[in-house]
Amino acid sequence: MESLAMTGRRDFLKTMGVGVCSASLWPQVARGEKESKRPNIILCMADDQGWGDMAYNGHPILKTPHFDEASKASLRFDRFYAAAPVCSPTRASVLTGRTPNRMGCFAWGHTLRPQEITIAEALKQAGYTTGHFGKWHVGSVQKGSPVNPGASGFDEWLSAPNFFDNNPILSREGIAEPQEGESSIVTVDAALDFIKKHAEGDAPFFAVVWFGSPHKPHRAVEEDRQHYTDQEEDFQHFYGEITGMDRAFGKLRKGLRDFGVHEETLLWYCSDNGGLFGYGTTGGRENKGEVYEGGLRVPAFIEWPGQISSGETTNIPSTTCDIYPTLLDVLGIEMEGQPPLDGISLVPAISGEMSKRGKPIGFWEYPANGISTPSAQLMAELHEAQKQGKEVAHPHLLRMDAADTSKKYSQEEFPGHTAWLDWPWKLHRIENEKNKKVTLELYHLELDAAESRNMLERYPEHGEKMQTELEEWLVSVVRSLNGEDY
Numbered sequence: 087m088e089s090l091a092m093t094g095r096r097d098f099l100k101t102m103g104v105g106v107c108s109a110s111l112w113p114q115v116a117r118g119e120k121e122s123k124r125p126n127i128i129l130c131m132a133d134d135q136g137w138g139d140m141a142y143n144g145h146p147i148l149k150t151p152h153f154d155e156a157s158k159a160s161l162r163f164d165r166f167y168a169a170a171p172v173c174s175p176t177r178a179s180v181l182t183g184r185t186p187n188r189m190g191c192f193a194w195g196h197t198l199r200p201q202e203i204t205i206a207e208a209l210k211q212a213g214y215t216t217g218h219f220g221k222w223h224v225g226s227v228q229k230g231s232p233v234n235p236g237a238s239g240f241d242e243w244l245s246a247p248n249f250f251d252n253n254p255i256l257s258r259e260g261i262a263e264p265q266e267g268e269s270s271i272v273t274v275d276a277a278l279d280f281i282k283k284h285a286e287g288d289a290p291f292f293a294v295v296w297f298g299s300p301h302k303p304h305r306a307v308e309e310d311r312q313h314y315t316d317q318e319e320d321f322q323h324f325y326g327e328i329t330g331m332d333r334a335f336g337k338l339r340k341g342l343r344d345f346g347v348h349e350e351t352l353l354w355y356c357s358d359n360g361g362l363f364g365y366g367t368t369g370g371r372e373n374k375g376e377v378y379e380g381g382l383r384v385p386a387f388i389e390w391p392g393q394i395s396s397g398e399t400t401n402i403p404s405t406t407c408d409i410y411p412t413l414l415d416v417l418g419i420e421m422e423g424q425p426p427l428d429g430i431s432l433v434p435a436i437s438g439e440m441s442k443r444g445k446p447i448g449f450w451e452y453p454a455n456g457i458s459t460p461s462a463q464l465m466a467e468l469h470e471a472q473k474q475g476k477e478v479a480h481p482h483l484l485r486m487d488a489a490d491t492s493k494k495y496s497q498e499e500f501p502g503h504t505a506w507l508d509w510p511w512k513l514h515r516i517e518n519e520k521n522k523k524v525t526l527e528l529y530h531l532e533l534d535a536a537e538s539r540n541m542l543e544r545y546p547e548h549g550e551k552m553q554t555e556l557e558e559w560l561v562s563v564v565r566s567l568n569g570e571d572y
Contacts, residue, residue: 125390126351127209127413128277128293129180130338132331133173133221133249133301136361137369137383139328145367147321149313149329152336153385156355160387161398161436167405167507168359169428171374171381171451173249174223176358176406177296181205181224181238183410183429187450188566190491195248195457197225197488200232201572203421205410206239209292212419217280218243220273220296221250223459228468229260229477231484236260240294244276247483248461249301255465260477262469268307269298270327270334278341285345295338298461300327302362309333324365339389349391352416356386356406371537377451377503377514378537393436400435403509405447408432425571426562446508448559453502453519491569497561506556512537513552526553 138145142154142162169179174194175186181204182189189199198204206216218235222245225233235243236259244258254272255264265272277295284291306326313329314322335355342348360366360381363373370379386404388394407429414421415431428448434440464480471479478484501519505512510532516525528542528549542549565571 124213124290124417126281126290126292126347127214128295128338128351128353129409130295130297130335130353130355131177131180131221132297132328132355132357132385133299134359134362134366134374135300135328135331135357135385136366136373136380137357137385138367139300139357139361140385143367143385147314147317148325150332152332152339153355156335156339156353156389157387159391159396160353160389161394161400163356163386163388163400163402163404165401165403165509166356166384166386167382167403167447167449168357168384169406170449171359171376172456173221173358174456177221177224178202179406179428180409183407183427184425184566185407185428185448185450185563187452187563188426188428188571190567191224192452192454193456194223195459196454197233197485198238199491200237200489203424204239205413206235206292206294208239208410208414208419208421209417210239210241212417213289214292215284215287215289216240216242216292217277218245218294218296219276219280220244220294221246221248221298222296223248225488226483226485227257227260227465228480228484231486233485233488234260242280246298246461247464248459249298250461250465251298251303251305252307254298254462255469257465257468262465262472264469268310268330268334270331271337273297274334274338274341277338281341281347282345285347290350297331297334299331300324300362300365302365304365306330321365324362351390352393352413353389354386354409355388357384358406360384370535375451377449377505379531379535382449388436390436398438402435402440403443403447403507404432404435405429407447412436426566443509446506446555446559448556448563449503449505449507450500450560450563451503491567491572494568495564497564500557500560500564504556504560506552506559507531508552508555511548511552513549513556515553515556528552 141150142157168176170176172194175191178186178191182202210216218240227245227247244256304323306323310330311322311326314325359374361368368380369383372378372380411429412432415433468479504515512529514527527540529537
């Protein structure tokens, strides 16, 4: 069943003419320098870590020594945005460079579409060995699905359908496999096994390392919890999960050095949405689930020895949609049949040639329900089913309908909360799904980071211009949503 799903996906992409055009797979960021070996690439992502949930961002309690050390050796993005205020959509944006509503990934538990070109597919066609480790949550992790990691371009994977806690059962290419240990360490250990295996090979490697922390419920192991014994028990576990993730990240960085590949590896870290209500420390108004700054602004940095000077910081607004086009630009890859991208290449920012962002960033929180994906329950059931000789436990969770574009959406109505960020201005457009009433809010983020003073009456012409641009972008998104890109 797996081979049929993957063959169907490849055949579909072939009909689109998807391929790689690359005169030079690895141009130096500093243009004109002598060509060198293509970098290995690792993308790490936290689950629900707010912008302020880092000691290096001034948190008074959290202990994140490995993140702090990495940020000092990196280009740190102090105004980096998740493409959506919840997890699955943001992960879809990382994989595709596109705002998630273009593929109908509206909320948590929604999927990619098989028609999308993923960064794993692009790099695999360019000669990379690809692996996914940890939280997936943009499709199934069962055999036979057109939206499992293998069908989305990953050669090797040990993945969970959603966030996961300690001693999880994960899916190794469709086979349920019990693991022992703290959840973030389990994730990194799997990635390090992959890296060690491929570190001395001819092909560079691409690893996606997506943690399940600090998503609720918080269950820190004693080693990490003991740093916070002076806090309330709930916060001991919340802070402890972040410290556990920090400890795992430190193990990953050490492994790169032990395997001798640190100097030739680009390591990109971020979170999937803003901080948790009641726990996390956000980068502005509101929390996870909101299109205000607190729901979108996240910690991020890129460590890339030899290409990025230590201790560099940028305030240029950037987004998870930028990851895909940046990596393709770094490697000189152009994908045939590439549908519209929302992200831009950050290579000029990496090389110090970008002073401001030339393209606004759009956000759209569509009013759609999430889809329940209880990882521990689903994986336990898959494990039991496979012990009984069955390949899948939940055929309906294969998401065989993920490619369906038969439902059509209006190009005149855009329900939910949308926003248009054209630094330093941010326009919010909130459309009531029932009565279609539209409310507009305009903020100057440089002067009002809390988004507390609506400047629309004072600058109506500016708001009108941004509204026009936003609605033109929304029409483009709906066209993609309706399948016009394919």
